[in-house]
Amino acid sequence: MTPERIDKIATGIILxxxxxxxxxxxxxxxxxxxxxxxxxxxxxxxxxxxxxxxGGGIRxxxxxxxxxxxxxxxxxxxxxxxxxIYLSEYAPDxxxxxxxxxxxEVLSSLPSVVVGLFGYLxxxxxxxLDFSLLAGALALTILNLPILTRSCxxxxxxxxxxxxxxxxxxxxxxxxxxTKIVLPAALPGIITGxxxxxxxxxxxxxxxxxxxxxxAPVISYTDWNPFSPTSFLNPMRPAETLAVHIWKVNSEGLxxxxxxxxxxxxxxxxxxxxxxxxxxRFVGYxxxxxxxx
Amino acid sequence: MQVKTALEVxxxxxxxxxxxxxxxxxxKFPQHQITALIGASGSGKSTVLRSLNRMNDDLARVTGxxxxxxxxINDPKVNVYRVRQRIGMVFQQPTPFPMxxxxxxxxxxxxxxxxxxHVLDQRVEESLRQxxxxxxxxxxxxxxxxxxxxxxxxRLCIARTLAVQPExxxxxxxxxxxxxxxxxxxxxxxxQLKEQFTIIMVTHNMQQASRSADWTAFMHQGHLIEFDKTxxxxxxxxxxxxxxxxxxxxx
Amino acid sequence: xxxxxxxxxxxxxxxxxxxxxxxISSLAIILIGSLVLAILVFLTIKGIALFTDNGISIxxxxxxxxxxxSHQHYGALPMIVTSFSVTILAGVVALPLTLxxxxxxxxxxxxxxxxxxxxxxxxxxxxxxxxYGYLGLTIIVPELQRLFGGTGFGILxxxxxxxxxxxxxxxxxxxxSLNAVPKQYRQASAGLGATRWQTISRVIVPSxxxxxxxxxxxxxxxxxxxxxxxxxxxxxxxVMPKGLIESSATLTSVLTTGIGNSVMGTADNxxxxxxxxxxxxxxxxxxxxxxxxxxxGVA
Numbered sequence: 106m107t108p109e110r111i112d113k114i115a116t117g118i119i120l121x122x123x124x125x126x127x128x129x130x131x132x133x134x135x136x137x138x139x140x141x142x143x144x145x146x147x148x149x150x151x152x153x154x155x156x157x158x159x160g161g162g163i164r165x166x167x168x169x170x171x172x173x174x175x176x177x178x179x180x181x182x183x184x185x186x187x188x189x190i191y192l193s194e195y196a197p198d199x200x201x202x203x204x205x206x207x208x209x210e211v212l213s214s215l216p217s218v219v220v221g222l223f224g225y226l227x228x229x230x231x232x233x234l235d236f237s238l239l240a241g242a243l244a245l246t247i248l249n250l251p252i253l254t255r256s257c258x259x260x261x262x263x264x265x266x267x268x269x270x271x272x273x274x275x276x277x278x279x280x281x282x283x284t285k286i287v288l289p290a291a292l293p294g295i296i297t298g299x300x301x302x303x304x305x306x307x308x309x310x311x312x313x314x315x316x317x318x319x320x321a322p323v324i325s326y327t328d329w330n331p332f333s334p335t336s337f338l339n340p341m342r343p344a345e346t347l348a349v350h351i352w353k354v355n356s357e358g359l360x361x362x363x364x365x366x367x368x369x370x371x372x373x374x375x376x377x378x379x380x381x382x383x384x385x386r387f388v389g390y391x392x393x394x395x396x397x398x
Numbered sequence: 399m400q401v402k403t404a405l406e407v408x409x410x411x412x413x414x415x416x417x418x419x420x421x422x423x424x425x426k427f428p429q430h431q432i433t434a435l436i437g438a439s440g441s442g443k444s445t446v447l448r449s450l451n452r453m454n455d456d457l458a459r460v461t462g463x464x465x466x467x468x469x470x471i472n473d474p475k476v477n478v479y480r481v482r483q484r485i486g487m488v489f490q491q492p493t494p495f496p497m498x499x500x501x502x503x504x505x506x507x508x509x510x511x512x513x514x515x516h517v518l519d520q521r522v523e524e525s526l527r528q529x530x531x532x533x534x535x536x537x538x539x540x541x542x543x544x545x546x547x548x549x550x551x552x553r554l555c556i557a558r559t560l561a562v563q564p565e566x567x568x569x570x571x572x573x574x575x576x577x578x579x580x581x582x583x584x585x586x587x588x589x590q591l592k593e594q595f596t597i598i599m600v601t602h603n604m605q606q607a608s609r610s611a612d613w614t615a616f617m618h619q620g621h622l623i624e625f626d627k628t629x630x631x632x633x634x635x636x637x638x639x640x641x642x643x644x645x646x647x648x649x
Numbered sequence: 650x651x652x653x654x655x656x657x658x659x660x661x662x663x664x665x666x667x668x669x670x671x672x673i674s675s676l677a678i679i680l681i682g683s684l685v686l687a688i689l690v691f692l693t694i695k696g697i698a699l700f701t702d703n704g705i706s707i708x709x710x711x712x713x714x715x716x717x718x719s720h721q722h723y724g725a726l727p728m729i730v731t732s733f734s735v736t737i738l739a740g741v742v743a744l745p746l747t748l749x750x751x752x753x754x755x756x757x758x759x760x761x762x763x764x765x766x767x768x769x770x771x772x773x774x775x776x777x778x779x780x781y782g783y784l785g786l787t788i789i790v791p792e793l794q795r796l797f798g799g800t801g802f803g804i805l806x807x808x809x810x811x812x813x814x815x816x817x818x819x820x821x822x823x824x825x826s827l828n829a830v831p832k833q834y835r836q837a838s839a840g841l842g843a844t845r846w847q848t849i850s851r852v853i854v855p856s857x858x859x860x861x862x863x864x865x866x867x868x869x870x871x872x873x874x875x876x877x878x879x880x881x882x883x884x885x886x887x888v889m890p891k892g893l894i895e896s897s898a899t900l901t902s903v904l905t906t907g908i909g910n911s912v913m914g915t916a917d918n919x920x921x922x923x924x925x926x927x928x929x930x931x932x933x934x935x936x937x938x939x940x941x942x943x944x945x946g947v948a
Contacts, residue, residue, distance in 0.1 A: 112844035116757060123753035126746050130773065130813060133784050187677030195674055205678055208685040214936045215688070215929070216874020218901050222908065222925050223688050226695065230913065247688075250681055271493040271555070273453065275506040275562060276482035278663040280670020286495060301775070308777025311876040311901075315908055348779045352877045355786055364787070371780045378775045382768065469657045479663035480656050511662065 141372025144365050154321060159362040163370055165321040169344035174303050176242035176340060181249045182299055189257035194283050213251030220247050221312035229316055236343040241317025245306045252302050260294025261287055297389035304381030308374055310348035318343030319353055347374055404429040404566055404596040410462035412445050420445050423622045425615060432588060432597045434611035442620040443600045447568050451485040452478045486559035487568040491575050492551035494543035499535050502543045502554055506562035521561050529557035530587045549580025569599035585610045608632050616640045696926025699919040710923060716887040718917035725924060727889045732873060732899040734804050734890060739811035740869040743819055751823035756849055773817035782878030785810035790882055797894050802884030805893040810878050815868035822867060826860020827853060862942045870935035874928060876901035900924045
C-alpha cells in the first residue's frame, strides 16, 4: 500500500470515529433537551416541588441554585482575587511559593464528594451551621477557589509588565499599581473566569448533599428579612439545589413523574450553563472592546 | 568649571541571583546636565540606571551607596516611593495608561494627594509644554492617550514624569522605539529640560550621546571604563577599550 | 535634617498602601494554604479512626472482601476494585477516542470549523455530572439491560457515564497540547514529503505525548472521584464485582449513600471516613502522576 493510500484510509477512519463520538454525545444531550424542553413551562418553573404526587415544579430548587452561586461568589471572588494578586505580584520565587502553588493544585484536584464530606464535618457539625445554604456556599467556595485563583492569576499575568513598570516609576506603591492599573486591564479575564466558574458550581451536587442538604422546606418569597427562618434569603436554611434534585428524584423515586421532572430539570440545568458560557463570552468581548476604544 | 553633583554612586554592585553583573561602579552625576551611559548590550548600563531609583528592587540585589541629598537611597529603610517621585524614570517603550491625556499627566500628582483643580490644570499645561507636546494636544486633552502617535506617547510619558516635579529624570533608551523625526524632537526636548532637571540616559545610539549629552560614561561588561565630558570621550578617549568601541571594533 | 531628607526617610501614604496590599493579599493566600492543610489533617484524623479507635487492622480493611458495617465487617476491597475498574476502563476507552477527536479538530477539519468546536466543547465540559448520570440511568442502563439482560446497572454502565463525562475535558486538554506543537514541525515534515497521516503519527502526536498523557491522567482522576453520576448507575451492592453488568459499588457511591445513614463516631461511620481517606490519597497520587508526566515535557 502506498503512503498516500494509508493516509486516505487513516483520515477516513479518524474522521469517521470523531464524527461518531460527536454525534453520540450531542445526540444524548439533544435527547435530554428534546425530552426536557417540552416539560419546561411557567408552571414548572414557578411552583414548588411535590414529594409524592405528580406535577411538581422546581421553583425553590432553581432559586436555591442561583442563590448559592451568589453566596459562593461573594465569599470566593475577593478571596481568590487577593490570593491571585499575591501569586502574580508579590510572591517571591522560592520554596514557600512553590508549596502554596502545590497546595492550590491539590485543592483543585480534590473530588467534590471529599470536599462535601469536609464541609459536613467542619461547617455543618463543628461550626454548627447544620444543613444550610451557608455551609453549602462554604463547601462550594472550597471547590471554586483553586479554579478562580488560577483564572484570576492568568488574567493578571496577561497585563504587560511595561504597564506596571510605568506606574512604579512614578513612585506608586505596588498595591496601587495593581489596583489602579493592572486590575482594570485584567478585568475582562477575571469576569469571564468568574462567570465560567459560576456555571460550574451551579451544577455541582456531590459537595452539597451533606452541606446544603437535600430538603427544600417551605419558604416565603415575600419575607425579605434574611434572619427570619422562612425567608427565601435566610442563609441558615437547608436548601436542595436543582442538581441535587435531579439526583434525589431519581435515587429515591417517590414521585410518579420522576422522569418528566428530571428531564425538565436537566434541560433547565443545561440551558442555564449555556447561558453562563454565553454571558462569559459576551462580557469578555464587551469589556475588551470598551477598554481598547 | 565646577559643577554640583546631583547624585553620587559609590561602589555599586549588582547581582542577578548568583550572577555578578555590575562591578564597583563609582560615578558623580553633575546637576543640570545630561549624562549619557553608553556601552554594548549586556554592559550593565541599563542595570545601573534602574538601580538609581530602585527599580531593581524586585529583580536584583544591589549593594553600595547611592547618595541623594546626603541620604543613601539604596538603604532599604528609605521610602522608595518618595525616591521615585524625586528621581523619575522614562522607559524604552511609551506606556501611556488607558485613560485621557489629561488624566495621564496628573496621575502621579493625584497620588500625591493634589486635588486643587486649578493647580492640576496649571501643572498639565506646564508639563506638556516642557515636554514640547502642548501645542499638539491642547485641544484634545480629554481624549484617549492611546490614540497618540508613538513619539507623542513618549513625550506624554515624559510629561507625566515631569508633572511630579522630580529633580532627576532617568531615561532608558527613550527613543529606541521611535522614528527619526520623533527622536530628534525628543532630543531637542531634552536640551530644554536640563535647565530645570538633571538628566541621566542610557542610549545605544552614539550620535544621540554625542549630540545631546554633556557627559558620557562608557561601560563594558559590567565595569565603568571611562567617565568624562562627552567631547573628551568621543574625540580623545583615555582608554583603548573606549576608542575601540567608538570606532566600531566591537559592540 | 532638612525637609527633603525627612521626606526620603519617612513613610508616606504610598508606604501605607503597600503595607495594606501586602497584608490583604498575604492573608488571602495564607487562608487558602491553611484550608488545604485543614482538609488534609481533618480527613486524615477521621480516616484513621477506624484503625486507631476501633482496632480494625489496615491490612484487613484493604484486603477483605466483605463489606457489612452492620455486622462489623469492614472489607473495602470490593469498592477499591470497582473504583479502579471503572476508572481504568473509562480511561482506556476515552484515551484513543479523545485523541481521534482532537486530531480531527486540530489537524484534519478546516480551521473555520474549529471556531465552532471550541464553544461546544466548553459547554460539554460545563455540563454537570449529575446530568451525565441521569443520561446513564435513562439511556445506558436500559440499553444494557436490553442487550445483555439483568438489571443493566454495574461497572459497564458507570464506565459509559464516566466516559461521557471525562471526554470533553480530555479532548479540550488534548486539543491544547496538539495546538502547542510548533507549526514548523508540520511544515518541515510535509516538506520532506510526508503525508498528513505520517506527520500526525510520527511527529505531532509524539511531540504532544506528555500533554496527551496529562489529559488522560486528569480525566481518570476526575472519574475516580466522581460520586453521584456513578452512584446513579452502579447498582450500589458492596460486593466484589462478578461481571461488568452486575450491580456493584465504588468508594464514592458507598460514601454517598452511607454517610447519611450512620451515626458520627461509630465504627460504621469511621469506616466510611476511611474510604474517604482512600479517595483523598488517590487524588494526591493522581496529582503526583500529573506532575511526573508533565515534568518530562519541561526537561
